[in-house]
Structures are given as structure tokens and as C-alpha cells.
Amino acid sequence: MSEVKFSKEHEWITLEGEIATIGITKHATEMLGDIVFAELPEKGKNVEKDGTAGVVESTKAASDVYTPISGEVVDINQSIVDDPAKINEDPEGAAWFFKLKVKDLSELDTLMNKEEYEKFAKETSS
């Protein structure tokens, strides 16, 4: 599996072959608070880089989930729809959101590595 990359919208992404797995970061869940609702894209749908690909809601507010790269949705994690609290428990592991068949691998180059993201998250949350 490739290095984990991060977007400015607080999504993480890993790559295995041409399939990318995407979720939201621990930092994002800490900002949102308790997540009580998740909506994911439909399987087979084509999503565009930086376009909306889902929604999460905390007890306080709703937030869009964006896709950091373009591709076709090949799998979704139904378990987080059925039990959204899992997203707070393990956001960067078991609570991934969706998998994409990547359209253009070079789009990954625009994303941040772990160190860059941590710096970004710290700067934007203070």
C-alpha cells in the first residue's frame, strides 16, 4: 500500500494498485464532534476531484465530504452508514468511506503527506 496522502478538506487517501481508499481524518472528527449520520456516494458513480461525495452530520451541524481525486466509486463502507459512531472511533482505519478506481494517478501529487497535513491542520484550527 502507498503512503497516506491528505487533502485540505481533511480527507485521507491510500492507494493499492489502481484502487484508492478514502476517509476523513482524525482531526476532522475531532472538529466535528460526535458523528450521527453519514451518507456515501452510490456504487458505479463517477466523482470529480474536489467534488462532493458524501455528507457527515454531527449533533451540531452537517458537513460535506469531498473526494480528493477523480474516479469511479467501486465500493462503499455500509457499516459507517448503519453505525456512524464508528467514524469517531477509528476514522483513519476501519471507518473508511469509499473506494475509487482512480482516473488519473497524477492527481495524487497535489495532495499533502502526513507531516505537511499535520502542520496544515494545526495552523487552520488555531
Add this chain to the structure above:
Amino acid sequence: MIKKTPLYNLHIQHGAKMVEFAGYQMPIQYKSGIIQEHKFTRENAGIFDVSHMGQLFITGSDQLTNDLEKIFPVNLKNLKINQSKYSFLMNEQGGIYDDLIITKLKDGYLIILNAACKKQDFEIIKKKLDDKYELNLDESLSLIALQGPKAKDVLGKVVSNITNLKFMNGGEFEYDNSNIYITRSGYTGEDGFEISIENKKAEKFVDQLINYGAKLIGLGARDTLRLEAGLCLYGNDLDEKTSPIEANLKWAIPKSRVDSDYPGSNIIKKQIDDGVKTLRVGIKPETRVIARGNTKIFDKNDKEIGKVTSGTFGPSVECSIAMGYVENNYSPTNTKIFLEVRGKKVPANVCDLPFYKKNYVKGEKNV
């Protein structure tokens, strides 16, 4: 300038995330988060800093009672000393300026007002009373709510003789060599108390409650608790264009006052006799989708019939819950309605309030 309550430092010490609310820095949540705080209150005892709310003392005797009955649609003559009633400050159109709790004291009345409304309420009430009485919106007092099934045990360790207090009744009690005023009331659907205490003693008092097992709870959980209990939030579910009858709060206006004079009384009487066009109802979406305030409501033929005024996820009932106003003929329980959330129509049903019900301990259940 944004105000701080006397418990500000304590909130920070306990890891509160602070937000501005009605001109005050208030805790929205602490480290454990809204859902844990909500559940803790339902199972144990939660402490709420509600010092931003107004504590209005009006001094006077029988003539004051007469004059206040001209302002509030409530029966104050029959009220015993230390007894409380839920009521409204209304405009001439029957709309609600504020919802409030009024308690009869030995030498007058105590009225608890919403933080965002208290200054305007004060001016309205003062004007209507023609400056005949002494009004004091007392900023030297904090207000602490202690709510939950263990509230009486925790409070009982800090203050003596509180277990005899009945629901919607209050009294003076001794704490740290001075008098504090406690009512048995609240905003969570749980047994509980509201304690009015000098600012300088508030932190010590709350620290003691914490030592006996209670925990600080933020405004986030206060909102999910009150919504599960079917209680209105002024500014969301009630406003100057909505009457108590439309808000389905007719129970708060006693029959003995329906024919007498108070602001908006003609309109209220007409609404009681002829019915209203829209009515506040409970709403349960059929999925986990949350319908926030201002979500449009439709019938099965795509006709717009109302809007949601409060909506959240109920941590104790474990589903999406909402309240809103619908055209009267859609108000019966189990009526199928549709909520427009992010462009999709989500099926939902009108339901009875409250969503969460627990029996209040002892005494009068007013609602």
C-alpha cells in the same frame, strides 16, 4: 463585549469548547462530547451553567399580582408562595416575546428569562408596570441547573432538606452560611433543580457537586436533552409571530384566564374557539437523516405544508428527531409527511411529544 459567567474559569479547567451564545461565552461541550454528556445526564446528574439567563425580581404585594396578571396569561392569585408556573410574555398579536418561569416569593415574584431576550423583556415589563414597582434583573446571582436521576442525591450532600421540594416548587435553603434559592425544575425531561446562588460562591458550589459525582454538561447536550423531552427553544420553536396555541402550549394558559385581559388575549381566545391554521408537532424521519431548523415539509402530493424548527439526533432514543409547524390538517399523530433535505424528500411521520419520557419525581406534573 462578550460576557463571561462566574464559572468561566471552571469551564476552561474542565476542557470546555467555548462558543458565543446570547452575548456570553458559554461551553458547547466538554471533552467527553455531546452524546456522552447527554447520556450521563439521563443516568446520573449533569450540571448546567445557565447563569446567562435572566433572574428578574419584582417586589410588591397584592396590587403587583393584579398588575402581573395583566401581562402574563397565568393565574397568579391562586399561586402559593414558592410555587412556579410556565408562562409567556406576549405581544398584542398573541406572538411570544419570551417563554419564562414565574415563581411567587414572599415579597414579590422571580421570573426566569431567556438570555437573548432578558434585556428587552425587562424594558417591556417595566413599561407595562408603569414604574410602580422595584424591578431587579439581578446580575450578582448565578444560575446552576442540576439535572438527572441522581440530582437529588448529589444536591442533598451539599444542601440539607431538599428532597421535600415538589416539582415546580421552590424554597430558600442554607449554603455556606447564606441563603440560596432552589426550585425543582429543569429543561431536560429529568428530575432536577435550578439553584440561584451568589456569583462569588458559584464556583465552590459547583466544585462540590462535581466532587459528589455530578459532571459539567454543555449547551450541545442541553439542546438534545430538551428536544428529546419535547420542550421548545425560544428563537427556534417559538418567536414573536407564533402564539402559544399554535405552539401547542395551550395547557399553559389556564381556563380561568381565557376570558380575561392580557396582551393578545382576544386573538388567543379566538384561536382557542376557532382553531389555528398551523400547529407545532413532533416529527420522526424514517431514516437517520437529520432535518435541521428551516427544513421544508411537504405532503405526499408535493404540496409545501410547513417547516422544521428544531432537529437533531436523539442520543437516548437513538434516532433522528425534529419539531416543526405543519398545516393543522396534517397535525394528527402518524400523518405521513416528507422533509426536503439536500434536495431529497425524506419520508417522516408526525408523532406524539415528548420523544423521551421519564416520570418526574413526586408532586405536581404541570404539563
